Amino acid sequence: MRTHAARGAGGLARSGRSLRTRRTDRVGLLGTVALTLVALTACGASGGDATSASDSSAGDELSGSVTVFAAASLTGSFTDLAADFEAAHPGVSIDLTLAGSSDLATQIVEGAPADVFASADAKNMSTVVDAGLADGDPVDFATNVLEIAVPPGDPAGVRDLADLADPDLKVVVCAPAVPCGAATTTVTEAAGVALTPVSEESSVTDVLGKVTSGEADAGLVYVTDIAAAGDAVEGVPFDESAEAVNTYPIVALTDSRESDAAQAFVDYVAGPDGRAVLSAAGFGSP
Numbered sequence: 001m002r003t004h005a006a007r008g009a010g011g012l013a014r015s016g017r018s019l020r021t022r023r024t025d026r027v028g029l030l031g032t033v034a035l036t037l038v039a040l041t042a043c044g045a046s047g048g049d050a051t052s053a054s055d056s057s058a059g060d061e062l063s064g065s066v067t068v069f070a071a072a073s074l075t076g077s078f079t080d081l082a083a084d085f086e087a088a089h090p091g092v093s094i095d096l097t098l099a100g101s102s103d104l105a106t107q108i109v110e111g112a113p114a115d116v117f118a119s120a121d122a123k124n125m126s127t128v129v130d131a132g133l134a135d136g137d138p139v140d141f142a143t144n145v146l147e148i149a150v151p152p153g154d155p156a157g158v159r160d161l162a163d164l165a166d167p168d169l170k171v172v173v174c175a176p177a178v179p180c181g182a183a184t185t186t187v188t189e190a191a192g193v194a195l196t197p198v199s200e201e202s203s204v205t206d207v208l209g210k211v212t213s214g215e216a217d218a219g220l221v222y223v224t225d226i227a228a229a230g231d232a233v234e235g236v237p238f239d240e241s242a243e244a245v246n247t248y249p250i251v252a253l254t255d256s257r258e259s260d261a262a263q264a265f266v267d268y269v270a271g272p273d274g275r276a277v278l279s280a281a282g283f284g285s286p
Contacts, residue, residue, distance in 0.1 A: 001082045003075075003096040063091030064258035066265055067113060069104040070096060071120035071179065071248065072203035073144060076228045077281045078118070078269075084277070085268050092261045100178040100203040101125075108133060108253065115256035116265055118248065120144070120204075121179035125249045135259065138249035140286035141270040142278045145245055146183050147223045148236035149211045156217040161238040164218055165193050172210040172219040175200040180207070183244035184220045190243040208233065222246075224282040247286055 070078045075098050082094035097104070097114070101124040108114055109131045117134075118141075119125040125138050150158050156169055164171050173195065174181035181200065188195055198216065201207045208225050210216040212232045226235035250269055252262040268274050275285065 070118040115262035118250040138251040142248040143284035172216040180204040186244035
């Protein structure tokens with residue numbers, strides 16, 4: 001598994017695809033006929049069991065390198081999910097590209113090679129769907145809400161969203177085009193709070209980085225980012241966060257060269273095993 005930040009569409013190169021070949025020994029005509037008769041007899045005797053075994057082995061034969069474009073807020077969860085998926089399918093490698101959803105959607109539309117897109121909101125997923133690049137309908141797999149991140153000990157004494165309007169406070173938020181930025185606009189308008197941020201970042205992880213590095217007194221990030229940061233920050237919940245619940249959709253892409261493996265990863269993320277990992281990270285159910 002490889003993990004990296006997104007780059008321009010021209011700077012992304014698809015890794016080589018692994019191929020499996022199987023060679024079949026020649027057998028004599030009589031041996032072939034005999035084996036065929038045995039196989040037909042076995043099929044007639046076992047019925048559904050034979051079909052089940054075939055389905056199971058087909059899953060194990062997945063192979064190739066799958067490039068997954070995923071929202072930055074999914075970094076920890078998708079790193080775990082990718083490792084688990086690779087363990088279950090040794091022939092598949094998952095290459096994670098993590099960045100703001102708006103940047104990823106733009107790169108996909110501009111031709112960046114990707115097999116799967118997981119967005120932090122429906123708006124940026126629609127950009128990819130409207131361009132005819134989604135292979136099927138996106139599936140909602142998680143939800144998330146905002147929380148205020150502050151340095152350990154909360155030296156600025158931030159207690160609620162209204163405190164972030166203090167002009168002496170260095171506040172960092174996501175840019176409006178990014179899902180966490182759109183959510184920030186929604187909650188501040190609902191609360192009637194006007195912010196004067198010292199910077200607007202292109203991803204939620206960049207906002208968190210400003211707080212953990214001491215460059216900001218507070219930042220608006222997702223509850224999952226605060227959980228993943230451990231002791232590096234503290235979280236300050238606020239009631240208005242319920243006004244902006246982000247729903248995360250995922251979809252395989254039409255230009256994928258590994259469509260079977262790509263769809264299998266989508267199904268895994270949206271399935272019970274994927275939901276368990278996401279829930280442990282603090283994500284809500286869709």
